[in-house]
Amino acid sequence: MSKVTEEEIFAKWDAGDTKEEAFKLLVTAYQEKLYWHIRRMVHFHDDADDVVQNTFIKVWRNLDKFKRQSKLYTWLYRIATNESLTFLQKKKRKGTVAMETKDYDLSADLKADPYFDGNEIQLKLQQAIAILPEKQKAVFNLRYFEEMKYDEMSEVLDTSVGALKASYHHAVKKVEKFLKED
Amino acid sequence: MNNKNEILDELKTLAPSLAGIAKQNCFTIPKNYFLQGMPKVSAVADILEEQATKIQNDFMYLDLMSEILADNFADIANVEVFKVPKNYFETLTENVVAYKKAKLAIEPNVESAVALDASFQTNKYAVPENYFDELSQNILAKVTVADLSAFEKAVETQLNETVFTLPNNYFDKLPQSILNKIKTPEKSAKIIFLQKVRNALAIAATLALFVAGAWFLNLDKTDATNTQSINQQIAQLSTEEVKAYIASNAYLFESEILAEDLMEEDNKNLFWQMDLNADELDYYLQNIEEYNLNI
Numbered sequence: 001m002s003k004v005t006e007e008e009i010f011a012k013w014d015a016g017d018t019k020e021e022a023f024k025l026l027v028t029a030y031q032e033k034l035y036w037h038i039r040r041m042v043h044f045h046d047d048a049d050d051v052v053q054n055t056f057i058k059v060w061r062n063l064d065k066f067k068r069q070s071k072l073y074t075w076l077y078r079i080a081t082n083e084s085l086t087f088l089q090k091k092k093r094k095g096t097v098a099m100e101t102k103d104y105d106l107s108a109d110l111k112a113d114p115y116f117d118g119n120e121i122q123l124k125l126q127q128a129i130a131i132l133p134e135k136q137k138a139v140f141n142l143r144y145f146e147e148m149k150y151d152e153m154s155e156v157l158d159t160s161v162g163a164l165k166a167s168y169h170h171a172v173k174k175v176e177k178f179l180k181e182d
Numbered sequence: 183m184n185n186k187n188e189i190l191d192e193l194k195t196l197a198p199s200l201a202g203i204a205k206q207n208c209f210t211i212p213k214n215y216f217l218q219g220m221p222k223v224s225a226v227a228d229i230l231e232e233q234a235t236k237i238q239n240d241f242m243y244l245d246l247m248s249e250i251l252a253d254n255f256a257d258i259a260n261v262e263v264f265k266v267p268k269n270y271f272e273t274l275t276e277n278v279v280a281y282k283k284a285k286l287a288i289e290p291n292v293e294s295a296v297a298l299d300a301s302f303q304t305n306k307y308a309v310p311e312n313y314f315d316e317l318s319q320n321i322l323a324k325v326t327v328a329d330l331s332a333f334e335k336a337v338e339t340q341l342n343e344t345v346f347t348l349p350n351n352y353f354d355k356l357p358q359s360i361l362n363k364i365k366t367p368e369k370s371a372k373i374i375f376l377q378k379v380r381n382a383l384a385i386a387a388t389l390a391l392f393v394a395g396a397w398f399l400n401l402d403k404t405d406a407t408n409t410q411s412i413n414q415q416i417a418q419l420s421t422e423e424v425k426a427y428i429a430s431n432a433y434l435f436e437s438e439i440l441a442e443d444l445m446e447e448d449n450k451n452l453f454w455q456m457d458l459n460a461d462e463l464d465y466y467l468q469n470i471e472e473y474n475l476n477i
Contacts, residue, residue: 027223031216039209056223118208125203145205147189169196176197 005029006072013063023063027056030073034080040141041084041134042091043106043126045115051087055080074155077142081156085134106130121179128178132171139164140171391427 009029012022034055039048058079066075107123110116118126129137138157142148150161157164193201 045211053223115210116208117210121203122206122208126208143189147186149185172193172196172200176200179199
């Protein structure tokens, strides 16, 4: 998202009477990016739909408090990540099977999901990602799928670059090992 | 592009198999998902818009009413809703006087009749000429210097009289007495946990008994060849003999005796003594049952 567009959003937001217009602009500009980030965390469209809307509602309520010392999209990503992690934790508490274990057959659920269109390898990859600890999953997704730089990721996840590198390395090794298994 | 290559190189180093898998997005979404808007988010915006519209409408209503009132105020003000007879105010005075006269005729009161006429004509409260101009001088002239000083003295005396008295040289001694208090630490109360003391002394007394008994036994033994140790001799004492000794010396374990013993200088370092300040002592006394003193 270009700097000009961020300025435009904030200009309309700060004007007061065009707040709603500013918000619509913000949602339109970032909805796809945030949706896919959330979707890769929670896997299913209905869940992602809920989480992304909760994310934007949180953005609406807290945009006045955003200090603008970092990029807007970094702040949005942070909210989206936290909402995803909160959702997964709630789901874990409600569920009978721990999602981060090999017992959880995500591939079976994804095969049945009308909004999943991938081959066996992709299913296995998603299964491998699903068994990662939640924060490691976020790190892996941001680096592998969204090709985010470590320093940007550091702002999103509020973690040091060194810790993120270590986390990504562990995550990749685990996924690699899972893929090699029969 | 540099970032992309960097990430790819990193992946090839860490996980060659993973690097070999084509990166693709396998997740799909309903048609026009991003175009139809988000219900919850839209709902929030709609509610806020509705609220804003309502507020705006309220203000518009108030503005409109203000305009209506302003336009019609002049007309409203000019409408005479309360009517009076013709020339009412011009004839009011005459009518009041006539009424009074008529009343007086029924209840005659000469002074009132005279005053009634006069009051409508003149101001019956009159003062001498230049009264107010000379008033301050007149007052001052009546108040003599002597009177004033006497008055001032009386006030001063009244202020100096107190009903509270002090010891002689009180304020001279006060600073030193305060300093003395600061330098001398408060003696704190000592709390003695008598139950623990009782238990400890019971054990000590029993041991003393055993030692005494052993010595007693030794005295009785005239056999020079007695090779029994004191412990062996104590072991020969029966349970009844021990109980009898404690029972006959029970007075040694009474609370007051224990307290007296413990207050002696030699017992200062006993572990169950505690130094408490006033607040801690109050708390202790209020919660004395907690300490299981069995007093």
